[in-house]
Amino acid sequence: MAYTPQYYPGTTSVGINRRKHMSGNLEKLRDLPEADVVTTMGHRKPGQDYPSTHPPLKEMGEPDCPVRQAVEPTPGAAAGDRVRYSQWTDSYYFAPSIPYWRSYWGAINCRGCDPGTLSGRQIIEARERDIEGYTKKQADSEVNDVALCSMRGCTVHGHSLRLEENGMMFDMLARTEMGKDGNVYQVKDQVGIPLDKKINLGKPMSEAEAKKRTTIFRVDGVAIGGKAGARKYDEAVEALHHMWELRSKWGYRPE
Amino acid sequence: MSTKSDTSTVQVEIIPSRYLMPETAQRLLNEIYNNGGMVRIFVQGPNMPRAVPYGPGKGIPIDEHRDMLVEIGGQAFELTVKVGRISLELENESYFKGLEAACERALPFSFQIRRGKFFHDRMTVSDYAKFGEVEDKRILGLIDPKAKRDKLAVLSDESVTCDK
Numbered sequence: 326m327a328y329t330p331q332y333y334p335g336t337t338s339v340g341i342n343r344r345k346h347m348s349g350n351l352e353k354l355r356d357l358p359e360a361d362v363v364t365t366m367g368h369r370k371p372g373q374d375y376p377s378t379h380p381p382l383k384e385m386g387e388p389d390c391p392v393r394q395a396v397e398p399t400p401g402a403a404a405g406d407r408v409r410y411s412q413w414t415d416s417y418y419f420a421p422s423i424p425y426w427r428s429y430w431g432a433i434n435c436r437g438c439d440p441g442t443l444s445g446r447q448i449i450e451a452r453e454r455d456i457e458g459y460t461k462k463q464a465d466s467e468v469n470d471v472a473l474c475s476m477r478g479c480t481v482h483g484h485s486l487r488l489e490e491n492g493m494m495f496d497m498l499a500r501t502e503m504g505k506d507g508n509v510y511q512v513k514d515q516v517g518i519p520l521d522k523k524i525n526l527g528k529p530m531s532e533a534e535a536k537k538r539t540t541i542f543r544v545d546g547v548a549i550g551g552k553a554g555a556r557k558y559d560e561a562v563e564a565l566h567h568m569w570e571l572r573s574k575w576g577y578r579p580e
Numbered sequence: 581m582s583t584k585s586d587t588s589t590v591q592v593e594i595i596p597s598r599y600l601m602p603e604t605a606q607r608l609l610n611e612i613y614n615n616g617g618m619v620r621i622f623v624q625g626p627n628m629p630r631a632v633p634y635g636p637g638k639g640i641p642i643d644e645h646r647d648m649l650v651e652i653g654g655q656a657f658e659l660t661v662k663v664g665r666i667s668l669e670l671e672n673e674s675y676f677k678g679l680e681a682a683c684e685r686a687l688p689f690s691f692q693i694r695r696g697k698f699f700h701d702r703m704t705v706s707d708y709a710k711f712g713e714v715e716d717k718r719i720l721g722l723i724d725p726k727a728k729r730d731k732l733a734v735l736s737d738e739s740v741t742c743d744k
Contacts, residue, residue, distance in 0.1 A: 367636075479635035486626060487664060489599045490689075495662060498632055499644035517637040 332429075335561030339547045342540045346426045349434035351466040361524045362461045365476055367514030368409045368453065375453050377405035399437040401452020411460040412448040412515065414481040415474045416494040419535040419546060422468040426540045430468065435459045445484040446477065467538055471509040472529030475501050478515035492529060501526070589619055590673055591699060594666040594683055595692040599625060604686065605663040606650040611682035613653045617675030618668060620699070620718045625664035667698040667721075 332347035333340055345351065360371035369375070379385065382403050387393055415423050422430075424447035431440035431449045438451040438459060449459060460476075463469055472493045483495035491503045498517035504510050504525075511524040530538065542549040551559030600608065605623075612618065628645040632638055648659040670676060676695070683691055699721030707720060714720070 479637075480633070482626070487597065487599055489662070490601045490604060495599055495626060497626060497629060498637075499642055502644070513637075516635045517632040517642070518640060 332433075333561070334564040335551070335559045337542075337547050337549075337551055337559055337561065338537065339540055339542050339549075340559065340561050342421075342538060343426060346422060346468060346540060347429045347433055349430065351462075351468060353465050354467055354469075355465050355527050357461065357464050357524075357526065359457070359461060361511070362464055363457055364520055365511050365514055365524065366409070366411050366457065366460060367478070367516060367518060368407075375401075375404065375406050378407050379405040381405050399452060399455045401455035402437055404452075404454065406453040406455075408450055409453045409456050410448050410450045410478070411456055411463075411476055412446050412478050412481070413463065413469075413474055414446045414477045414484045414494070416484050416488065417541065418473060418488050418494075419532070419539040419541060419543070420473040420484075420494075421470050421530075421535065421538045421540065422474065423540055427463070427468065430463075431459065446481040470530045470535060470538075471501070471526040472503075473535060476515040480517070492532075588672065590670045590676060590695055591697055592668055592670060592676065592679060593692075593694055593696060593698050594668075594679075596664070596687055597690045597692075600663040602648045602650055602659055604688070605659065606652065608663075608666075608683065608686035609650065609652045611686040612666070612668065612679060615675060615678040615682045617671040617678075619671055620722060621666065621668040622699070622722050623659075623661065623663050623666055625661035627661055628659070669699060 330348070331344075333343040335341075335343075363369065363371045382398055382405070413422075413424075413427060415421075415427075424442045424445070427447040427449070428440035428442040431438050435449070435451065435455070437455055438449050441448040441450070449456060451459060464476075468474075473488075475494065475496065477496070477498075477500065480497050482497065486495045489495055493501065493503055493509070498513065500511065500513040500515070500517060502510050502512055507528055509526045509529055511520065511526055513519050536546055539546065549559070549565075550562050551557075596608075609621075609623070612621070628648070629642060630645055631642060632640045649656050650659055668679075670679065680693055683693060701717065701720060703714070703720060707714075707723070710723065711719065
């Protein structure tokens with residue numbers, strides 16, 4: 326029987342969503358044009374050639390190395406692209422993803438990337454054409470909601486603040502805005518430089534939908550212990566206790 | 581044993597469950613102002629800079645944050661924060677119920693309102709460094725000591741003064 330990785334324990338909706346994010350088996354909710362994703366990232370203009378930091382690997386004459394022979398380079402590495410990044414911020418108010426789960430998603434599903442997890446933001450670095458692909462996957466899939474998540478290269482602190490009246494996550498640089506038609510528009514790139522034209526990101530999730538898709542345990546949503554008043558905690562808590570116990574013992578008495 | 585005086589001031593904090601758009605902030609502040617009995621009021625929230633403060637886009641103007649004028653009690657001033665918390669002091673207990681009703685009228689979503697101690701009444705070292713000796717003690721507790729420039733709006737029955 327083929328082995329199925331068990332990424333995360335628990336029977337709560339959050340546990341199920343966390344497993345789904347880690348497995349990479351994500352639902353596609355929208356299809357943003359690639360040029361719009363590239364414009365929002367702001368590293369190069371859509372259609373422009375990829376600048377490179379070294380010649381393509383084939384022309385370089387690599388040393389005789391078994392690891393290099395075993396590992397196929399990503400398209401970006403093979404072409405010698407620059408390393409570039411995309412950074413996302415997710416609101417505490419039931420955003421579909423959170424920095425740790427974006428990183429798990431990246432580390433498990435994206436080749437040749439370097440995910441970085443911080444309290445309020447999550448960055449993935451990779452070769453330029455690779456990171457563009459990974460960013461589009463994130464932007465299109467259920468890890469992203471246009472009101473509760475946004476690409477922010479700097480000034481990310483809206484994640485921990487209350488939402489605005491229209492349900493958007495606060496952004497000091499006003500990179501996205503809610504249009505009168507109910508769609509969210511990207512008006513600046515991820516570092517706050519205005520775009521030539523607005524990018525329509527689509528409609529945000531309803532509150533109920535966001536609560537259904539979230540990977541955040543919250544007392545006013547789904548608690549990590551599972552159903553309140555149940556005789557037994559959810560498996561997620563048991564597994565957490567188990568890992569904590571083993572780690573503490575191992576930490577105190579390495580053998 | 582001390583008895584609470586009916587005439588002692590009451591300090592109140594209002595926390596809406598969402599950040600307020602300038603129009604809602606204006607509506608709420610006007611309702612609060614019209615309720616009367618206000619000694620002082622302090623509006624707080626995350627800063628809305630006029631230009632990108634750092635990063636590759638540093639210095640680029642943020643047009644969305646310009647001209648956020650609100651008019652309260654016939655006086656206009658410019659909002660520099662997204663209103664998220666309002667602390668105020670009332671002349672006495674009798675204005676509290678009206679204040680609560682004013683919030684209910686102005687806010688289309690839930691809010692918390694509570695009484696407590698929200699303004700300091702003795703001068704701190706930072707206050708002294710910023711202002712020196714002050715005559716009007718109402719100014720104490722109305723200033724963010726970390727602010728690089730003074731952000732102050734004192735509302736009184738006579739006038740609204742705004743010092744930026």
